[in-house]
Amino acid sequence: MKNIGIFGIGCIGSIITKYLVQNKSNSHFFFNRSQKHEIRIQNEQQLTTIPIQIAKRIDGQLDWMIICLKEYQIKEAKSNIKQLIHPDTKLAIFRNGIQLAEDFTDITMRENIVETIIDCPTQRTATGDILQLRKAKIIVPKTSIASEFIQLFTNSDLDFTQTTDFKTEQWKKLIESSSIGSIQALKMKPCIIFKDPKIIEKYIHLINEGIAVANSTGINIERSFTEKLLNKLKHYPDSKGSSMLTDRLAGKQLELNAKIGAIVNIALQNKIKIPTTRRIYNSLQESD
Numbered sequence: 001m002k003n004i005g006i007f008g009i010g011c012i013g014s015i016i017t018k019y020l021v022q023n024k025s026n027s028h029f030f031f032n033r034s035q036k037h038e039i040r041i042q043n044e045q046q047l048t049t050i051p052i053q054i055a056k057r058i059d060g061q062l063d064w065m066i067i068c069l070k071e072y073q074i075k076e077a078k079s080n081i082k083q084l085i086h087p088d089t090k091l092a093i094f095r096n097g098i099q100l101a102e103d104f105t106d107i108t109m110r111e112n113i114v115e116t117i118i119d120c121p122t123q124r125t126a127t128g129d130i131l132q133l134r135k136a137k138i139i140v141p142k143t144s145i146a147s148e149f150i151q152l153f154t155n156s157d158l159d160f161t162q163t164t165d166f167k168t169e170q171w172k173k174l175i176e177s178s179s180i181g182s183i184q185a186l187k188m189k190p191c192i193i194f195k196d197p198k199i200i201e202k203y204i205h206l207i208n209e210g211i212a213v214a215n216s217t218g219i220n221i222e223r224s225f226t227e228k229l230l231n232k233l234k235h236y237p238d239s240k241g242s243s244m245l246t247d248r249l250a251g252k253q254l255e256l257n258a259k260i261g262a263i264v265n266i267a268l269q270n271k272i273k274i275p276t277t278r279r280i281y282n283s284l285q286e287s288d
């Protein structure tokens, strides 16, 4: 039996909980800023309700702490997380972006941390329920700690992939989601804006600059990736949005440092010129 903590019971923390609690051989502990008594997830006409109790501390030791926070929430939450973990507690990090472990190497050892990529569009309904729009897909590195993490779940409905090229996958997801999301947040419109050739031109610049920055870190993303993303874009419905657009329309803070800001920071460190990315980043920052 393992003791598993889930820190941040928002959209992603709720989805992860839904799959985790199906493994009855483990104990689960929930940590969240505001009080919650249950998780309610709607998915394809099905409602899953999970009663939970928010804990302040636990007696005994956590084997795993699964952290599901937005990039800008981590700083404030970290001292609390530090008090809840033990030197042997393993951490799994669910958040958008790259270099996810770096936020936690001051409170635990790097080898205790698994970074993840989750693809599971999820929104909150007007009544506060979580609306899961698709099956969850999770990518983790091909490492033994990531294999141990997968063992915490018994559910075959959860699609896990282990890859030897995790960093490249992370960068590819970052480049696509940051490029689409930044343009959408700036224009406050979904994919329909990509009908405008001038917007497509901006999109191409963002992708190419993202590839240049990724490659400056030793990743190898081929130029044909741009063509691939343009083809993908053709199949997106006009109404397709992004988390950046959703946050912008709801007047919420953007996760800029997990998206376009992450590319800007590395470009600065590695002295890569990214004029379009910079311009869009500055505009988003001013209006955030």
Ligand SMILES: NC(=O)c1ccc[n+]([C@@H]2O[C@H](COP(=O)([O-])OP(=O)(O)OC[C@H]3O[C@@H](n4cnc5c(N)ncnc54)[C@H](OP(=O)(O)O)[C@@H]3O)[C@@H](O)[C@H]2O)c1
Binding pocket: 007, 008, 009, 010, 011, 012, 013, 031, 032, 033, 034, 068, 069, 070, 071, 073, 076, 077, 080, 094, 095, 096, 118, 119, 120, 121, 122, 123, 243, 255, 258
């Ligand atoms: N939603 C999606 O579709 C989706 C998909 C893929 C990836 N992601 C990424 O997953 C990460 C998490 O996103 P999310 O959508 O789950 O965010 P979210 O819905 O805002 O959930 C964050 C949760 O963390 C809690 N929290 C914040 N600060 C805290 C603190 N100091 N101490 C304890 N709890 C705290 C919040 O509590 P309160 O209840 O008090 O607000 C909230 O329940 C982000 O990086 C996001 O980009 C999201």
